[in-house]
Amino acid sequence: MEQILFAGLSGHAWIAVLTMLGVFVILIGTKLPADFVFLWALAILLLTGTLDVQEALSGFSSSSVITVGFMFVLVTGLTETGVLHWITKKCLGTPKNYTGALLRLMAPVSAASAFLSNTTVVAMFLQIVLIWSKKLSIKPSKLLIPLSYASVLGGLCTIIGTPPNLIISGLYAKETGIEFGFFEVGKLGIICLACGYLMILLMRKLLPERSQSSEQFSQSKEFTTELLVPSDCSYIGKTIEEAKLGQVDGGHIVEIIRFDKEITTPVPDDEFIMGGDRLIYTGIPDKLLGLKASHGLVTASEHVYSISEVSKDRTLIQAVVPEYSSLIGRTFMGRNFEKLFNVVLVAVSREGKRIVNSPRETVIIPGDILLLECNPDFLEQSDALEKDLILLNPKEKDIPVSRKTIVASLIMLTVVLLATFNILPLVTAALLGLLAMLATRCCTPARARASISGSTLLVFAASLGLGSAIQTSGLATTIAGGIQDICGTNPYVTLIVICSATCVLSEFISNTAAAAIFFPIALQSAHVLGVSPTPFMISLMLSTASFATPIGSPTHLLVYGPGGYKFTDFMILGILMNAMTVAVSALFAPIFWPF
Numbered sequence: 001m002e003q004i005l006f007a008g009l010s011g012h013a014w015i016a017v018l019t020m021l022g023v024f025v026i027l028i029g030t031k032l033p034a035d036f037v038f039l040w041a042l043a044i045l046l047l048t049g050t051l052d053v054q055e056a057l058s059g060f061s062s063s064s065v066i067t068v069g070f071m072f073v074l075v076t077g078l079t080e081t082g083v084l085h086w087i088t089k090k091c092l093g094t095p096k097n098y099t100g101a102l103l104r105l106m107a108p109v110s111a112a113s114a115f116l117s118n119t120t121v122v123a124m125f126l127q128i129v130l131i132w133s134k135k136l137s138i139k140p141s142k143l144l145i146p147l148s149y150a151s152v153l154g155g156l157c158t159i160i161g162t163p164p165n166l167i168i169s170g171l172y173a174k175e176t177g178i179e180f181g182f183f184e185v186g187k188l189g190i191i192c193l194a195c196g197y198l199m200i201l202l203m204r205k206l207l208p209e210r211s212q213s214s215e216q217f218s219q220s221k222e223f224t225t226e227l228l229v230p231s232d233c234s235y236i237g238k239t240i241e242e243a244k245l246g247q248v249d250g251g252h253i254v255e256i257i258r259f260d261k262e263i264t265t266p267v268p269d270d271e272f273i274m275g276g277d278r279l280i281y282t283g284i285p286d287k288l289l290g291l292k293a294s295h296g297l298v299t300a301s302e303h304v305y306s307i308s309e310v311s312k313d314r315t316l317i318q319a320v321v322p323e324y325s326s327l328i329g330r331t332f333m334g335r336n337f338e339k340l341f342n343v344v345l346v347a348v349s350r351e352g353k354r355i356v357n358s359p360r361e362t363v364i365i366p367g368d369i370l371l372l373e374c375n376p377d378f379l380e381q382s383d384a385l386e387k388d389l390i391l392l393n394p395k396e397k398d399i400p401v402s403r404k405t406i407v408a409s410l411i412m413l414t415v416v417l418l419a420t421f422n423i424l425p426l427v428t429a430a431l432l433g434l435l436a437m438l439a440t441r442c443c444t445p446a447r448a449r450a451s452i453s454g455s456t457l458l459v460f461a462a463s464l465g466l467g468s469a470i471q472t473s474g475l476a477t478t479i480a481g482g483i484q485d486i487c488g489t490n491p492y493v494t495l496i497v498i499c500s501a502t503c504v505l506s507e508f509i510s511n512t513a514a515a516a517i518f519f520p521i522a523l524q525s526a527h528v529l530g531v532s533p534t535p536f537m538i539s540l541m542l543s544t545a546s547f548a549t550p551i552g553s554p555t556h557l558l559v560y561g562p563g564g565y566k567f568t569d570f571m572i573l574g575i576l577m578n579a580m581t582v583a584v585s586a587l588f589a590p591i592f593w594p595f
Contacts, residue, residue: 009474009478012050015044015048016045016469016473023041024508024509032329033455034455034510035454035456035458038466041466042465045465051465051469058464058465059462063170063425063426063427064166066427067170067427071160075117075120076447077412077443078116078408080443081402081442091104092132094135101136101138103201105146105150106146106149109121109122110153111154112154113151115160119322119558121154122147126320129143129144139210140562140563142204142208144559146200147555148553149196149547151555152547152553154193156189156193157183157185157189158186158189159181159184160182160419162544163460163512164514164541167515168537168541169541171516180538181420181422182420185541188538188588192542199576200573203573207573210563210566224346225251225281225288227278227292227297229278233273233296235295236273240267241269245295248288248291250286250288251282251283252282253279253281254266255267255344258274265344265373266338283359315378316371317391317392319370319372319392320369320389320390320558321364321365323554323557324456326388327364328364330364331361331362332359332364332370342378343372343374345371345372346372348371349369350365366557367557369562404441404442411433411437411442412433460512463513463516463517466513467517468520471520471524476520477524480521480527481528483497483521484525491595492590495535495586495589495590498521498540498543501518502514502518503545503578503582505517507546511545515541518540519540529595532594535595547570547578548570548578549567550565556570
């Protein structure tokens with residue numbers, strides 16, 4: 001197969017092309033988990049001989065991937081000891097105007113994101129910003145996009161700021177033996193950060209003013225239907241299952257309120273129906289009212305189920321679905337989430353609008369806001385929930401500063417200094433930091449294990465395998481030659497083309513995958529032109545930053561639902577931000593790192 005050429009490509013190169021296109025189409029057009037898609041792609045490349053076993057699995061032993069895993073634990077230690085909470089509490093304050101609010105918000109977010117996981121930083125700030133926006137009488141949508149953008153911009157300032165930075169620097173060191181310093185990319189990253197701040201402040205009127213998703217849940221009359229069981233109803237004495245009153249056309253039962261005010265929720269199938277019961281349904285009111293005719297029920301004369309009057313034993317909370325949640329692509333019924341955590345799904349909001357279909361039959365997608373009825377202690381299960389939901393707790397949780405807060409901060413600072421001054425390799429420094437977090441009990445072993453996102457690491461490792469296929473099959477050389485035919489021998493034009501292509505691709509698939517795919521292309525293009533690949537590598541790091549679509553970054557998805565945004569809301573300012581990063585890369589990279 002390797003000897004057969006078609007359109008200038010070998011058989012293995014065509015397999016790499018088709019596999020790569022298949023990954024794009026599946027990730028963009030379906031809701032399949034990214035780790036599942038990338039592992040299948042890796043299996044295809046391995047089975048067809050496009051990659052050998054060592055090449056296919058090289059990503060799983062990559063120091064960059066291992067470093068990302070260690071960083072999960074370090075960030076958890078900072079979160080558990082209240083370091084991030086202290087930062088948010090001290091930095092936000094009470095600004096006098098909207099411009100001041102933007103600066104107060106973006107400065108600590110970008111600073112923290114230079115050293116910590118962007119997703120963790122945004123998740124931590126998200127709940128606080130929702131509370132803060134109410135105090136300032138500012139729509140959350142005017143603050144949440146800047147929150148996400150600031151985290152992306154801050155991540156461009158260090159090697160550990162974003163996974164693509166680590167991946168590209170690791171691959172470059174493997175290919176050339178040249179290791180980038182901790183703040184090497186910061187020479188361009190700080191310029192991007194300053195330009196991004198300026199653009200957001202000057203173009204703040206482009207930020208949309210949307211109704212918060214939670215406003216869809218302000219009055220439960222809008223999405224619950226209550227029906228009364230009259231004393232002559234023929235279904236009295238039967239179970240919910242026998243009467244077929246559980247999952248019905250247009251919705252499902254969430255609660256039974258007895259005549260003596262006893263509340264049953266969630267409602268089991270073997271629960272008996274009694275006269276005077278109030279049956280609380282969620283779903284499509286028009287269809288649910290059909291139960292009056294089919295089951296002899298009557299409309300309740302008084303609304304007894306509202307957010308402000310929930311039983312003291314039950315409460316309503318909201319949660320956003322992150323892009324890594326196991327709920328994605330499934331219904332709430334299919335995940336069996338209600339029985340596992342003793343909760344009831346009452347409603348789903350998407351793009352600031354409540355889903356009118358039956359909530360339990362709605363296929364969950366990233367960014368959805370879920371309204372859940374639960375016991376008050378549900379919030380205490382956040383450790384078990386954090387891989388599926390990010391709870392939007394209306395009460396600000398106060399974490400006091402303790403000895404562990406200072407210890408965790410010093411551990412993280414030591415890791416940064418050891419890597420910055422090349423005293424230890426970053427992976428070694430991160431490992432020592434992880435062990436120190438465990439030894440000082442800033443992070444327990446159980447929390448450390450739970451904090452490591454296996455699916456995220458699988459995507460990183462498998463995407464490196466896909467990048468290897470592009471290089472070893474000769475596809476990178478062919479693409480680099482094609483770029484040279486289009487751009488000529490001008491390295492500036494070639495740099496702009498590669499950065500632009502990377503920028504566009506990063507808006508639709510994992511930015512880590514985009515980095516791994518374009519790394520061999522950028523490296524080979526530099527070799528073909530006979531110039532230093534360093535400016536290409538640094539520019540590639542910046543170009544993986546995405547601003548124009550909510551699916552381009554996990555941080556965008558986190559704010560997407562709570563901000564009530566539409567898909568196009570990110571494009572208005574985001575496209576200009578993308579153009580800025582490409583322009584900064586093309587203009588300044590060759591100055592700091594000459595061709």
